[in-house]
Amino acid sequence: MKNLVRTVITLSTFFVAAVVGNRYSKFLQTKVFKELESPSILSEKMGLLLGCNKLCSATVDCRRILYDKETNLCSLYDQGEHCLIDEDVTDKVCYRLQYICGDVDCERCPIGYYGDKCQHVIEDCTDGAQKNVVPKIKGISSFIRPLNSLRVIEVWCDFKFDGWTFILTRDVTNPETNFNRTWKDYANGFGHKEANHWLGLENLHNILQNHPSIKLKMFIRYGSPERSGTGYYHGFYVEDVDDNYRLSISSFDDKTSAPVGDSLINGSYSINGRPFSTYDRDYSNNDCPGRFGSGWWFLDDPVCSRANVNGRRSGDNFESTWHWLDNLGYRTDLLRLTMKFTRVDEEYPIP
Numbered sequence: 001m002k003n004l005v006r007t008v009i010t011l012s013t014f015f016v017a018a019v020v021g022n023r024y025s026k027f028l029q030t031k032v033f034k035e036l037e038s039p040s041i042l043s044e045k046m047g048l049l050l051g052c053n054k055l056c057s058a059t060v061d062c063r064r065i066l067y068d069k070e071t072n073l074c075s076l077y078d079q080g081e082h083c084l085i086d087e088d089v090t091d092k093v094c095y096r097l098q099y100i101c102g103d104v105d106c107e108r109c110p111i112g113y114y115g116d117k118c119q120h121v122i123e124d125c126t127d128g129a130q131k132n133v134v135p136k137i138k139g140i141s142s143f144i145r146p147l148n149s150l151r152v153i154e155v156w157c158d159f160k161f162d163g164w165t166f167i168l169t170r171d172v173t174n175p176e177t178n179f180n181r182t183w184k185d186y187a188n189g190f191g192h193k194e195a196n197h198w199l200g201l202e203n204l205h206n207i208l209q210n211h212p213s214i215k216l217k218m219f220i221r222y223g224s225p226e227r228s229g230t231g232y233y234h235g236f237y238v239e240d241v242d243d244n245y246r247l248s249i250s251s252f253d254d255k256t257s258a259p260v261g262d263s264l265i266n267g268s269y270s271i272n273g274r275p276f277s278t279y280d281r282d283y284s285n286n287d288c289p290g291r292f293g294s295g296w297w298f299l300d301d302p303v304c305s306r307a308n309v310n311g312r313r314s315g316d317n318f319e320s321t322w323h324w325l326d327n328l329g330y331r332t333d334l335l336r337l338t339m340k341f342t343r344v345d346e347e348y349p350i351p
C-alpha cells in the first residue's frame with residue numbers, strides 16, 4: 001500500500017515521464033512576438049497544453065512550443081527562447097524547454113547548455129564549436145554565458161567551422177526593425193535573433209574582454225541578380241562603457257572577397273579608436289547619429305563614416321540609407337548584412 005502511494009506521487013510529479021518512458025521534462029514560459037514573416041514549424045497538432053508539452057518531449061529537435069488557448073493548436077519549434085510569429089499574438093503562449101532528463105543524465109538541453117544535468121553553458125559561439133556540444137549548424141539561436149558574467153544571454157551563432165557569434169543581422173526578408181535608437185538600446189541590444197538584431201555593446205564587451213584576438217567578418221548580399229562579398233578585420237575589440245565602448249581594429253585582411261573593401265579603417269576615415277555614438281549621446285560633434293539615423297563609432301568629422309550598416313533600408317537620402325562605400329559605392333539595394341566574430345587566440349597576439 002505504502003509503495004503504491006509513492007508510485008502515484010512519482011507519477012504525478014513527473015507526469016510527462018509516465019507517458020514518455022522514464023524521462024521527465026520541464027518547460028519555462030517565455031514570450032510571443034509578432035515579428036517574423038514565416039517561422040519554420042517542426043509540426044502542429046490540436047490538443048491540450050499538457051499534450052503539447054508531451055509531444056515536444058517526444059519530438060527529437062523540439063525545444064520550444066507555441067500554444068493557442070483559443071483554437072488548442074500546438075506548434076513545435078526548434079532552438080530559441082521566445083516565439084516569433086507572423087500573426088496576432090492574442091491567446092498564444094510560448095514555452096521553451098529547460099531540460100529533458102532521464103534517470104542518469106539529460107538527453108536534451110536548450111542549445112548552448114551541456115553537461116549531464118544541463119548545468120554548463122558555452123561561453124560564446126567559438127567555445128560551442130570547439131567543445132563540440134552544439135549542432136554544427138550555420139545559423140542557430142543559442143544560449144551563452146560570457147566568462148566572468150553571471151547572466152545567460154541568447155545570441156545567434158554559426159557553429160560550422162570556427163564558431164561565429166553575431167553582432168548584427170539585417171535581412172530584407174524580415175520586416176524592418178528601427179535602428180535609429182538610444183544609447184541604452186545600443187548598449188543592451190535590440191531586435192530578435194531570428195530576424196533583425198543588434199547584440200548590444202555590453203554583451204559584446206563581456207564576450208570579448210577575456211580574449212586578446214578576435215577576427216571580425218562583414219558579409220553583404222546585394223543587387224539583382226544577387227551578389228555578395230565578405231570582408232575580414234583582425235584585432236577587433238570594444239572597450240567597456242566607462243570608455244564609451246571605444247573601438248579597436250588592427251588590420252583589414254587582404255583575403256577579403258571583392259566587392260567588400262575597407263569602409264572602417266582606411267586612412268583618414270579610420271574609425272579605429274572612436275567611441276560609440278547615438279543621437280542621445282553623440283561624440284561626433286557633427287550630429288552623425290541623427291543624420292545617419294543610426295548608432296555607430298562615428299568620426300569627429302562631417303564625413304561621419306564610410307559605412308552606415310545600421311541605417312534605414314530606404315532612408316530620406318543616401319547617408320541615412322544603409323550602405324558600405326568601399327567598394328559598393330553609392331548603391332543601396334542591400335539584401336542582407338551581417339557582422340560576426342570568431343576567436344583566433346593563438347594566431348594574432350595582442351598588438
Ligand SMILES: *[C@@H]1O[C@H](CO)[C@@H](O)[C@H](O)[C@H]1NC(C)=O
Binds near residue numbers: 252261263267326
Ligand atoms: C582605401 O581608400 C582609397 C581611397 O579612397 C581607395 O582607393 C581604396 O580602394 C580603399 N582601400 C580599400 C581596401 O578599400
Ligand SMILES: *[C@@H]1O[C@H](CO)[C@@H](O)[C@H](O)[C@H]1NC(C)=O
Binds near residue numbers: 180289291292
Ligand atoms: C533619428 O532619431 C533622432 C531622434 O528622434 C532624430 O532627431 C533624427 O532625425 C533621426 N534620424 C533619421 C535619419 O531618421
